[in-house]
Amino acid sequence: MKTEIVTDGNRLVAKFYGRLDTAAAVQTAEEVKPLLEAANKEIVLDCSELEYISSSGLRIFLGIRKEAANHGSNVVVRNINADIRQVFMMTGFISFFEIQ
Amino acid sequence: MDPHTEIILAEYDRQLPFFRRLERIVQITLQDILDSNGLAVTAVSTRVKTRESLAGKLELKGGKYHSIRDITDILGARIVTLYTDDVDRIAAMAEQLFDIDWENSVDKRRLHNTDSFGYNSLHYICRLPKTLVDEPDWPQLNEVRFELQLRTTLQHAWASINHDIGYKTGVEIPHIYIRQINRLAGMLEMADDEFSRIRTEINNYRRRVQMLVQNGELDDVQLDGDTFRSYLEAQPFGMLNHRIAAINQAEIQEVPLNGYLRVFVALGCKTLGDVDRMRAQYTEHAYTLARHQLGNTDLDILSSSVGIQNICIVCILANGGGKIGLTRLFNALNGENPQNELLAEMTYNQALNLSFMQNK
Numbered sequence: 498m499k500t501e502i503v504t505d506g507n508r509l510v511a512k513f514y515g516r517l518d519t520a521a522a523v524q525t526a527e528e529v530k531p532l533l534e535a536a537n538k539e540i541v542l543d544c545s546e547l548e549y550i551s552s553s554g555l556r557i558f559l560g561i562r563k564e565a566a567n568h569g570s571n572v573v574v575r576n577i578n579a580d581i582r583q584v585f586m587m588t589g590f591i592s593f594f595e596i597q
Numbered sequence: 598m599d600p601h602t603e604i605i606l607a608e609y610d611r612q613l614p615f616f617r618r619l620e621r622i623v624q625i626t627l628q629d630i631l632d633s634n635g636l637a638v639t640a641v642s643t644r645v646k647t648r649e650s651l652a653g654k655l656e657l658k659g660g661k662y663h664s665i666r667d668i669t670d671i672l673g674a675r676i677v678t679l680y681t682d683d684v685d686r687i688a689a690m691a692e693q694l695f696d697i698d699w700e701n702s703v704d705k706r707r708l709h710n711t712d713s714f715g716y717n718s719l720h721y722i723c724r725l726p727k728t729l730v731d732e733p734d735w736p737q738l739n740e741v742r743f744e745l746q747l748r749t750t751l752q753h754a755w756a757s758i759n760h761d762i763g764y765k766t767g768v769e770i771p772h773i774y775i776r777q778i779n780r781l782a783g784m785l786e787m788a789d790d791e792f793s794r795i796r797t798e799i800n801n802y803r804r805r806v807q808m809l810v811q812n813g814e815l816d817d818v819q820l821d822g823d824t825f826r827s828y829l830e831a832q833p834f835g836m837l838n839h840r841i842a843a844i845n846q847a848e849i850q851e852v853p854l855n856g857y858l859r860v861f862v863a864l865g866c867k868t869l870g871d872v873d874r875m876r877a878q879y880t881e882h883a884y885t886l887a888r889h890q891l892g893n894t895d896l897d898i899l900s901s902s903v904g905i906q907n908i909c910i911v912c913i914l915a916n917g918g919g920k921i922g923l924t925r926l927f928n929a930l931n932g933e934n935p936q937n938e939l940l941a942e943m944t945y946n947q948a949l950n951l952s953f954m955q956n957k
Contacts, residue, residue: 520818552847552898559850559898582940587890589903591940592930 500528508539513547525557532561536568545576550584556580562594573597603656608665609651616672618739622730623674627745628692631676636911639677639750644672659740669701671723672743677753680796681789684747684904688719691745694725698742707711716756717786718748751785805828809869816870825858828869837880837904841887847897857905860929864912875912882915882953890947906930915953920945 498521499514509532517525530542542558544550550558562572574596579586585591613746623644646654651671652842655662678684701722722742729954730738746754752807759778763770806824809817810831818824834854842849851891866872886907923941931937948954 504939534711555896555898579943581940582936583943584894584896586906586927586940586944587887587894587903588896588898589852589900589906590850591927592856592902592906593900596931597934 498525500525502528504529505541508541509535510541510543512543512545515547516549517547517557518549518551519553522551522553522557525554526560529557529561533564534568535565535570538570538576540570540572542572542574543576544574544578544581547577547581550581555584555588555590558594559590571595598652598656601660602652605662605665605668605683606648607653607839609648609671612665613645615735615737615741618724618735619672619741619743620645622725622738623672623743623745624727626694627674627676630694631687634686634690635642636683636686637679639679639753641674641676643672646673669698669742670744672741673746674743675748678747678749680793681749682686682793682796684719684749687747688721691721691723694729695721695745696726698722698724701742706851708810715883716759717752718746718756718784721745721747747864749789750788755782755785767828772926815873816868816878818869820858820861820866820868820872822855822858825861825872828872829854833873833876834901834904834908837883837908838899838901840884841891841903841907842899844888844891845895846899848902849903850898852900852902854902854905856911856930857902860909860926863925863929864909876908878907879911879915879953880904882911882951885951885953886911886948889951910948913954914945914948 498516498518498586501512501514503510503512511529512530513525515521539573542561558572558574572594574585574594580581582591582596585594585596620643624641627643631641651668654668665671676687678687703720705716705720706720717947721744723745724740724742725738727739732738762774762778762799803823806818806827807830809815810824810827815828818828838849841847861872861875864875866875883904884907888902909926910923913926914920916922918925920938920941923944924938927937927940928934
């Protein structure tokens, strides 16, 4: 599991690679910390290379969204595959995130 | 400049730090009382009169003042309210909070004759009582008076424009224009009363709705943003959410559910009674769907929308809405997205063997 964060104009784009499961969650939580400090920026969670997300991964996404809201930022989740979309739907979070 | 004015201005220069201190205390006191009463206002402001402004005042009516203590508006505070009722409410708070110099206070609203309109504002001349501030090193904090002005946003707008017009022209304004300006004051007075009346009626309506929701008389309540919010406050989907959470011993994260209003409207609900009947009718099936979806996973975090979402899914499928109906649901909840069609198909396939899908 790997996370890359790049700045794209007024956006911060975090790209996730691999499986965001319980084992990977601690390292990923550390890697996404710069997103938690972003104020008034759009945060894009690019999931085009993310294969799987567990509850631990959902908690990380929720944490990012909560902190972003506190800082006046907006979070967009992009390019999720069918399985991850289903996870978002089954847990009821699909209407909570802006998913593109 | 005459010697009397010079003496008062010199006193002003000496006391300026004191007035700044008084200003801070009054500002904080007013903000605290508004916050603690949950009263939203347009503005709370304070100012210490500038030396130039004081000199101008003394030039105009200097003989009226023996000393700086006679000038009651060197510190001025102003609260601009949203509603005319709030002026009286804040006035009552100020009466509790400060010692009011009634002899010099004036309610300009009551000064107009029945057939005249114009400046409307409540001016209280106040002192800080020792119960509020008691600083032995600054005894004058309890002695020096300041002015508190209370007015509505519309009164403030009128007063500001009237002041601007009156002072900028530098020539006497013809009677016709004064009449036109005062006519506007009358119109704004009516608007203020209307805003207050509308607020009161909306609050009464909300109370009636809450009562009907509490009494379960939901068929009498039209479905709209306000009533749906009141309905959700009773957490009608809470029990279903907890049953679903128990499948994987999941935690529930609270999320807003207001977006489901348009879904229920699209599903034909006209009253809260319609929504609640749908909830009651499809709760068991919604639980079954969740168990079917989540039972084979280890997902132990859910949003509080999971119950209401599944009820909507089941309602659509049980009534033959099929994949197209689900796509519309996901479009309404998530925004239009081609992926919603895929999601609808997956959801449809998951539910295919459940009892509410028989003969669909």
